[in-house]
Amino acid sequence: RHGNGSQVSYTTEQLPEPSADRAERDVFAWSLLAALILLAGLAAPFFAGRIYTRDDLGALHLPLRTFYAEQLARGQPFDWMPQLYSGFYLTGEGQAGTYHPLHWALYRYLPFRTALGWEWLVTYPLMLAGSWLWLRRRLRRRDAAMFGALLFTFCGFNLLHFLHPNAVAVVAHIPWLLWAIDIVVVDSSRRKVAWAQLAIALLTGSQLLIGYPQYVWFSLLTEAAYAGFLLAGRRYAPRQGCDACVTCSECVGCTDSPWGRLVIAKGCGLLLGGVQLLPTVDALAHSARRAADASFAGWGSLNPLNLVQLVAPYLFTDRVVGSNTHELGLYAGAVPVMLIVWLIVRRSELGSLAPLAWATAGFGLMALVLALGKYGGLYRLQACLPLVGHFRLPCRYIVLFQLATAVLAAIGFVLLVRDHQRSRVVPGQVQRAKSTMQRKMQWRRFEPLCVVVAASAAVALVGVLLQGKPHIAPLPAVLAGPLLLGTAAMLVAMAAAGVRAALVGLILFAAADLGIYGLSYAVYPGTARLCSVPLLAAGKQCCENSRENTACLRQAVAHRGEKCGRVLASTIRFDEHGIRTGNQMTLAGWHRADGYLGLQPHQRLDYCCLPALRVAGVRWVKRDQRTAKIKGLLPHDARWLEVPRPLERVRLVSRVKPSDNPAREINRIDIESTALTEVPLDLPQFAAGTASLVAERPGLLLIRCDCPGPQLLVVAESFHPGWHATVGGKPQDVLRANGDFIGCVVGPGESRVVLEFRPQSLYRGWIVSCLGLGLTLACFVGYRFRPTNEPCFRGS
Numbered sequence: 048r049h050g051n052g053s054q055v056s057y058t059t060e061q062l063p064e065p066s067a068d069r070a071e072r073d074v075f076a077w078s079l080l081a082a083l084i085l086l087a088g089l090a091a092p093f094f095a096g097r098i099y100t101r102d103d104l105g106a107l108h109l110p111l112r113t114f115y116a117e118q119l120a121r122g123q124p125f126d127w128m129p130q131l132y133s134g135f136y137l138t139g140e141g142q143a144g145t146y147h148p149l150h151w152a153l154y155r156y157l158p159f160r161t162a163l164g165w166e167w168l169v170t171y172p173l174m175l176a177g178s179w180l181w182l183r184r185r186l187r188r189r190d191a192a193m194f195g196a197l198l199f200t201f202c203g204f205n206l207l208h209f210l211h212p213n214a215v216a217v218v219a220h221i222p223w224l225l226w227a228i229d230i231v232v233v234d235s236s237r238r239k240v241a242w243a244q245l246a247i248a249l250l251t252g253s254q255l256l257i258g259y260p261q262y263v264w265f266s267l268l269t270e271a272a273y274a275g276f277l278l279a280g281r282r283y284a285p286r287q288g289c290d291a292c293v294t295c296s297e298c299v300g301c302t303d304s305p306w307g308r309l310v311i312a313k314g315c316g317l318l319l320g321g322v323q324l325l326p327t328v329d330a331l332a333h334s335a336r337r338a339a340d341a342s343f344a345g346w347g348s349l350n351p352l353n354l355v356q357l358v359a360p361y362l363f364t365d366r367v368v369g370s371n372t373h374e375l376g377l378y379a380g381a382v383p384v385m386l387i388v389w390l391i392v393r394r395s396e397l398g399s400l401a402p403l404a405w406a407t408a409g410f411g412l413m414a415l416v417l418a419l420g421k422y423g424g425l426y427r428l429q430a431c432l433p434l435v436g437h438f439r440l441p442c443r444y445i446v447l448f449q450l451a452t453a454v455l456a457a458i459g460f461v462l463l464v465r466d467h468q469r470s471r472v473v474p475g476q477v478q479r480a481k482s483t484m485q486r487k488m489q490w491r492r493f494e495p496l497c498v499v500v501a502a503s504a505a506v507a508l509v510g511v512l513l514q515g516k517p518h519i520a521p522l523p524a525v526l527a528g529p530l531l532l533g534t535a536a537m538l539v540a541m542a543a544a545g546v547r548a549a550l551v552g553l554i555l556f557a558a559a560d561l562g563i564y565g566l567s568y569a570v571y572p573g574t575a576r577l578c579s580v581p582l583l584a585a586g587k588q589c590c591e592n593s594r595e596n597t598a599c600l601r602q603a604v605a606h607r608g609e610k611c612g613r614v615l616a617s618t619i620r621f622d623e624h625g626i627r628t629g630n631q632m633t634l635a636g637w638h639r640a641d642g643y644l645g646l647q648p649h650q651r652l653d654y655c656c657l658p659a660l661r662v663a664g665v666r667w668v669k670r671d672q673r674t675a676k677i678k679g680l681l682p683h684d685a686r687w688l689e690v691p692r693p694l695e696r697v698r699l700v701s702r703v704k705p706s707d708n709p710a711r712e713i714n715r716i717d718i719e720s721t722a723l724t725e726v727p728l729d730l731p732q733f734a735a736g737t738a739s740l741v742a743e744r745p746g747l748l749l750i751r752c753d754c755p756g757p758q759l760l761v762v763a764e765s766f767h768p769g770w771h772a773t774v775g776g777k778p779q780d781v782l783r784a785n786g787d788f789i790g791c792v793v794g795p796g797e798s799r800v801v802l803e804f805r806p807q808s809l810y811r812g813w814i815v816s817c818l819g820l821g822l823t824l825a826c827f828v829g830y831r832f833r834p835t836n837e838p839c840f841r842g843s
Contacts, residue, residue, distance in 0.1 A: 070468065074190035077551050081558035082175055082197045088566055089171060089209070092574040093164035101573025102210045102373070104167075106629025107643055111143045112163060113634060116154040118745065126326075127746035127804040130633040131642030132650070133613065133663060133787065134765040138323070138809060139330025140646045141258025144213060146322045148256075167212045170219040175200040177222035182457055184229050185403060191464065194554060195457025196222075198383055201558070202449040206565020207373040217262035218446055220250045224266060225273050231312070232277040232305045240308065245827045247312035248319060252819065255320020260327060261438045265447055267313075269410075274309055276406045311826055318819025322812035327646075328434065329808035333767060334646040335621040336437055347440030348420025353377050357384060358503035359528035360564060362510050364520050374442050378564055379452045381535035382557035386459030387452065388495050389539055393462045404458050411451025418444035463542055463550075470545030493543075496536040504529040531560060612666025612693045613640045618655055618673045621647045628669070640665050648765060651786035653710045658718050660690045662785045664763040694718065697750050699736040699758045699793070703728040709786030722761050722784045728792065731756045736794065746804035754794040762789040762802065769806025774798050 092099065100109065111128070114137070118125035125145055128137040137143060144150045149169075153162035178196035179189075186192050199205070199222070208214050227250065230243035254263045317324070331337060352368045353375055360366060360378035367375035390397075390404065397404055416423040420441035430436040510525035519525065538556060541549030614637050616628040627643045640654060640663045652659040657679040660668065668674045668688040680688040702721040706712040709723045716723065720735065736754025743749065752760055761784045772779045772791045775798045784790030793800055 070464075071188060071190045074464065074550065074554070075193050077554045078190065078193040078197050081554050082193070082200065085197075085201050085558055085562045086168075086171060086175075088562055089206075089570060090164075090168050092570065093168060096160075097574040097576055098160055098163055099167060099209070099570065099573065100575050101569055104210055104212070105573065105575075105631060106627070107142060108212060109163070110630040110633045111137065112154065112166075113159070114745075115143050115145060115150075116159050116162065119151070119155045121744075123744050124746050124804075126806070126809060129745050129764065130638050131630060131644065132648045132765055133638075133640050133763060134767075135642070135644065135648050136326065136330050136333075136767060136769070136806065139326035139806075140644055141260070141323065141327050141330070142213060142645055144216075144256060144258040144323070146256055147253065147258075167209070170212070170216045171200055171205075174205070174215075174219035174222060177219065177226060178453075181222045181226035181229065182454070184226060186400070186457060186461060188461055188464075191457045191461045194460050194557075195453050197554075197558060198380065198456050198561070199450055199453035201561045201565065202380070202453060203376045203378045203561065203564055204446045204449045206561065207376045207569050208446075209565070209569040210373050211259075213257050213259040214262050214443075216257050217254050217259050217266065220254050221266050221269055221450070224250050224270055228270055228274050228309065229277065231308050232274060233281065241827055244308055244312040245823065247309070248315040248819075248823045248826075251313055251316025252319025252816075252823075255317070256323045258323050258327065260324070260434065261440075261443065262446075264435050264438065265444065269447060269450070270313075272406075272410050274305075276402070278305070280402055315819050315823040315826060318815050318822060321815025321819060322809070325808045325812035325815065326806065329769075329806060330646045330648075331434070331437060333649055335649045336646060337649065339437070339621075343439055345421040345426065345439075345441065347371065347374055347442045348422055348426070349375060349377070349418045349442040349445070351419065351422055355506055358499065358532060359506040359510070359525070360531070361520055361524035361527045362506060364518050366520075366568075368518075372568060374440055376568075377445055377448075379449050380557055380561050380564075381531040382538075382553060382560065383452050383456035384499065384532065385496055385535040385539045386456040386463065388459075388499055389463055389543075390455060390459035392492050392495050393459075393466070396462055396465070397458070400458050400461065404455060407451045407454045407458075411448050411455070414444045414447035414451060418442050418448060463539060466543040467545055467547075467550055470543065471547070493536075493540050496539060500529060500532045500536050503532040535560075612690070613638045613664050614667045614669075615640050615654055615660065615663075615665050615674070616669045617641050617643075618671065651709050652713060656714060657690070658713045659710070661693050662713065662718050662761075662763065662788070664693050664696050665690050666693050694763070695738075696763045697738045697740050697748075698761055699738050699752060699754050700761055701730055701733050701735055701756070701758050703730055703759055713785065718785075722759055722790060723786060724759070724790060725783050728759065730758060730792075733758065748800075748802040750800040750802070751797070752793045752800055753797045756795045757792055758794050759784065760791045760793045760800060761785065762791075764789050764802075766790075767804070767806065769804050769808070771803050771805050773801045773803075 098109070099105075110130075114128050114130065115125050125143075126136065126138045128135060138145050150166060153166055157165070175196050178199050179192050182192035182195045183189055186195070205215055205218065224247060227243040227246040231240050231247070234240055234243070251263075254266060336343075347369075350368045354377065355362060356367065356377040357379065366372050367377075369375045394401075394404075413425075416425045417429075418441055420426045426441045429438070429441075507525050507529050510519055511522065513519045514522060514525075534556060535553070538549050538553040542553055614632065616632065616639060618641075619627060628641075630639070630643050633639065640660075652663070654660055654663065654665070655673050655677055657677060660677075666689065667683070668677070668680060668690060670686055670688055674680070674688060677688075679691065681691055683689045700720055700722045702717075703724050704712065704716060704721055705725065705727040706723040707725065712723055733754065733756040736752060736758055738750055738752045738760055741749045741751050748762065748764065750760065750762070752758075759782075765787060766781075766783045766789050768781075770781045770789055772781045774791065774793050779791055779793075779800075781802070782790035782792075789802065791800060791802070
């Protein structure tokens, strides 16, 4: 309206903006492009011919998968790995996910480096696709769905935990499960619901087969919360697409409760994972963790001071309070924080998205309180649950908090795009004609963004004043917080005002922020060429060719294996804080009496005494404060001590002493002629016979014995109830000898002893998994058939 009162009209030709559908396509394309750039950054070392070795990738996962790939190449069982803890149940420990079909196919048919890279990288595009499908069903906008998928897939937790590929792989299933649950609860098509149930069962089984039950628990909590949200919101609403069904036989039934379908699908998935779940329960029962006290479950609680990370991601030297950056990293990104603030400002415009927004906010707050662990109090309830009560590091609930953050940011992005489109439609001359009061009221909605930036600046000011303190980062890192938050706030404000470049910039800035935060810690500080990994202690380097790698490894074992005895590299207990020694030395053929695992086997001997080291066949002990006090060790060099006269790996003894405290009694007996057992044995006193190891492979030992009378064969291989023995072709009981090792009565005369690892948990797990597969197919086929004369209650 001009000053003289006349009005100015505008035609559509004066509005050159593209249609809403085209704008949505453009935003979707930019979000997808940003995601592809991050994927390229994540995969660049792999395509450059390198492998990822940062932290647990090199210390834990690389050695385990090397053994796994070697066994698959030989066509031999891989359930028992003798290189760590004098032998342990690899399948039960779970870190390798040995029976997951994808893992088996990758390491069976691809070169080792290729299989390793694909296993660790493929989860991210799969997570991106699942998140987009799920959010598109909920938000009804493909651009916001792709942006939310970008934020969750490359959130701080998922990139920092690139070090834990099993964890990220389980998390990647969560969006797909939520998508399938949405179909089961909401959709009316019987065919779609049946396929969704099949997907839930297969995805649940896949999660369990990956071998990280703690994250399966996180997934189960998320699924239950989402199913409850859907059912509460659609209690009296008809299923979607009911009117499109030609006949009632095509409809799943509007009055049919989906709880039964969900429970059946999850139950079938639980059975599918039996071949991994039952061995894991078995390994837990024989692990040191079973004896943990209540305080162990609170390890890794998120200190409340870490909440500062939300506005100051680089304030602290290690980015976190507590040094464990990848576990305690809470930073969700500057753009998601600002979009959540924008959601709060524009909450009156949520409309149909309001229930999802408030439910997600409540779920995110609950996850944050659980992540606080002992500081929050709610985590203690978990200790009352079987199996789940043994989980530690409550800070890992951060993954659920960041999932909620990504969803809320996607909803805020929907509101921002609406404001952006409204601002683009109104011509610039009309905007300039607005009164001063209207402009002030419009600017007031940006004030909360400025408040968050001011809070970040205040925290940075504290960091500047504390410069020089040991836990405060250098000045540039301290100032990065307000710079990131300020840039994000400016882009949000400009996008809401109708600046198209700001909307694109917001997407690219969010991707760059998350990428730099995660990749700079978890990926690029730790990569190496496969030929530089020390596979040979003798100084040789392995080659890129997998066959040459195998030959090198066999040569290393022959050169440095049993002839040199085992190694004790760490005396840190499972319930003690400290830096663990990684398992890389197993790549050079060394065998260890200790190791680095999630489920550390329970060891009854105290390996800080010389007799325990000798019966375990330990030859080399790494120097530390504890081992330096062990009497009788011989100095070798600045890092290693030598054990004098370690006992043979297989030997015969004629004297047996029953004991329920082997750690104490091992110091009171002649370990060369006497062994400790849990049950008394009446053995005649003869001179000790001879025993020799004829052949072996992991999980199978062939021993030849010759003795004048019945004697106890002692094998320095870790005891487990899964070991079975045959002496001269006849079954014989396997006993626990010297606390941690295998014993078996043999003789008299010459005999052939076969020790084979065949745990009942694995056998029963296979039965359960086959049963689950059969039930899954039967239930899926069964749901496709329904009597056609059943009434349909449309819209009731």
